[in-house]
Amino acid sequence: MKLILRTxxxxxxxxxxxxxxSFDTKSVLIVELTQGSFSGYGEASENPYYHKTVDHMINDLxxxxxxxxxxxxxxxxxxxxxxxxxxxxxxxxxxxxDIAFNDLYARKKGKKLYELWGMKPNKNxxxxxxxxxxxxxxxxxxxxxxxxxxxxxxxxxKEDLGIVRALRRHSNAVFRIDANCAWGVxxxxxxxxxxxxxxxxxxxxxxxxxxxxxxxxxFKRSVLPLIADESCQVEADVENCFQxxxxxxxxxVKCGGLTPARRMLKRAKxxxxxxxxGCMTESSIGISAIAHLxxxxxxxxxxxxxxxxxxxxxxxxxxxGKISYSELNGTGASLLDNNPIRIIG
Numbered sequence: 001m002k003l004i005l006r007t008x009x010x011x012x013x014x015x016x017x018x019x020x021x022s023f024d025t026k027s028v029l030i031v032e033l034t035q036g037s038f039s040g041y042g043e044a045s046e047n048p049y050y051h052k053t054v055d056h057m058i059n060d061l062x063x064x065x066x067x068x069x070x071x072x073x074x075x076x077x078x079x080x081x082x083x084x085x086x087x088x089x090x091x092x093x094x095x096x097x098d099i100a101f102n103d104l105y106a107r108k109k110g111k112k113l114y115e116l117w118g119m120k121p122n123k124n125x126x127x128x129x130x131x132x133x134x135x136x137x138x139x140x141x142x143x144x145x146x147x148x149x150x151x152x153x154x155x156x157x158k159e160d161l162g163i164v165r166a167l168r169r170h171s172n173a174v175f176r177i178d179a180n181c182a183w184g185v186x187x188x189x190x191x192x193x194x195x196x197x198x199x200x201x202x203x204x205x206x207x208x209x210x211x212x213x214x215x216x217x218x219f220k221r222s223v224l225p226l227i228a229d230e231s232c233q234v235e236a237d238v239e240n241c242f243q244x245x246x247x248x249x250x251x252x253v254k255c256g257g258l259t260p261a262r263r264m265l266k267r268a269k270x271x272x273x274x275x276x277x278g279c280m281t282e283s284s285i286g287i288s289a290i291a292h293l294x295x296x297x298x299x300x301x302x303x304x305x306x307x308x309x310x311x312x313x314x315x316x317x318x319x320x321g322k323i324s325y326s327e328l329n330g331t332g333a334s335l336l337d338n339n340p341i342r343i344i345g
Contacts, residue, residue, distance in 0.1 A: 001104075003068050004032040004345035005061060007054050008337065010045075010283060011309040014142065017133040019156025019182035020049065026281040027054045030312075030335065031061070031096040032345075033104045035072065040104025041313070041333050042096040043286035044253045049230075050092070052253075057093040058344065065345075068097065076102045080259040091234065091256040098257025099289045103330035112329055113292035117262075124294040126321030127302045128152040128176055136166045143171055149321045150174040152204075152301055156182030161194050168198045176299075178204040181230055185214040192224040202274075202299075204249060205229040215244045227276055227299075235260050238267045247274025247298065258289055265296045279304040288315030288333035291323050312337035 010026045031042040046053045061068075064086045071079060079101050080094075087094040106113045114121050129148040131139050133156065143151065151171070153164060156179050164175065177200050183191065188206040195203070202225040207214050209230040219226060225246040232241050233254040241248055248268055250261050261277065268275050276299035277290050283305055290302045305311050306318060315333030317324045326332030 001069050001071055002034045002345065003061070003065050004034065004343065005058055006030040006032070006335075006340035006344075007058070007342045008283070008312050008340050010281065010312065012281065012307050013309050014132070014138075014307075015134075016281065016307060018154045018178075019133070019180040023281075028282055028286075029054045029057045029093075029096055030283075030285055030340070031100040032335070033068075033097075033100045035104060035108070038104055038107045040100045040102070040107060040330060041285045041335060042099030042101075042103065042257070042289070043282050044092040044096040045280045045282045045286070047092070047253070047280065050254065052090065052092040057090060057096065060087060060090045060093045061097065062344070076105050076259050080257065084256065087256075092253045094256040095253045096257075098259050099252065099286070099331065102258050103289070103333070105330075107328075107330040110329060112325065113258075113289075113331055114295065114325075117292070119292070119295040121292075121295050121323075121325070124323055125297060125300055126150050127300050127318055127323060128174075128321070129303045129306065130154065130178075130301065131167075133157060136163055139163065139167060140170055143167065143173075146306070147320065148173060150176065152176045152178055155179045161191060164195060164198050164200070175200045176202055176204065178229070179206045181205055181208040183207060185211075185217055188218050189221055192218075192222045196223050200224060202227050202247070205231060212244070219244050219246075225274065227274065229278065232264075235264055235267070238264050238271070238273075242271050242273065245273070247276060249276040249278045249299075249301070251278050251280065252286070252289065253280060258293070261293065262296075265293065269296075274298045276300060277302070281307060283308065284311050284313040284315040285331075285333045285335070288313075288326065288331040291316040291325060292331065294323065310337075
């Protein structure tokens with residue numbers, strides 16, 4: 001097996017703003033694992049909140065390159081268990097490697113991932129489309145540009161309720177709210193009452209992750225369901241979020257890939273929690289991996305590639321929230337852009 005690393009700067013259609021940052025481009029790492037005539041692809045984007053850069057990921061993956069290339073017939077679960085001790089301090093790098101190995105493994109078996117897992121995606125849920133923080137006029141323009149049945153609306157301003165009221169006047173779509181840790185306890189409880197009147201489905205991570213006592217308070221009193229994001233990063237956090245949130249939003253890069261994400265979904269189901277998988281700003285490589293988890297989910301946010309000016313890959317397709325799978329095996333993704341900023345391997 002051979003490990004190949006490529007880096008890209010993805011340009012967005014619009015400046016993307018959440019409560020703590022804005023950006024126009026996103027640097028990503030694409031991992032390719034090749035064996036014979038087969039290739040598997042994985043992806044991770046850098047993220048300042050989690051202190052992970054592309055360079056950091058490359059350095060850590062190059063350290064384990066000889067170990068990776070020594071593998072051939074291991075299952076994804078066994079491969080992940082061997083890689084985790086070596087990459088446990090860089091789950092983003094482990095994620096890209098794990099997705100690539102899952103993709104390669106399924107392609108060698110001649111199956112799509114969901115087929116390999118024994119899943120039937122015949123009742124898949126719809127993905128939301130994300131509207132980043134902006135002026136109301138620009139947020140409305142983004143909604144008109146992309147008519148969608150379900151929107152995730154980023155908040156964390158002094159005019160949050162006014163924003164949602166203005167958007168609601170122009171849309172009957174389902175609204176989901178993500179404050180990205182920007183609210184306080186009383187603010188959350190008050191906003192939940194008003195947002196429920198506006199047809200909001202749930203609130204995602206209203207409080208900072210470290211405010212556990214505040215989270216316990218709002219869990220008991222909120223009139224809207226609460227979904228963990230920043231509070232749910234790795235497998236142990238599922239248990240920690242129980243009776244503090246009504247559900248969890250799993251990000252593959254945070255937990256270390258598809259392999260641990262599947263275990264997290266199983267645990268959340270046992271605990272009776274709602275299950276969601278979300279994305280970062282990433283290409284169709286990462287987005288296509290998420291699609292194979294759909295039969296296990298209550299909600300999904302996999303619009304990352306739709307926010308890009310130019311995708312570097314193709315795979316699953318989204319049209320007004322509905323997901324269509326690629327004809328290819330594995331995750332169904334393929335790399336289109338062969339002109340990366342860097343290529344190693």
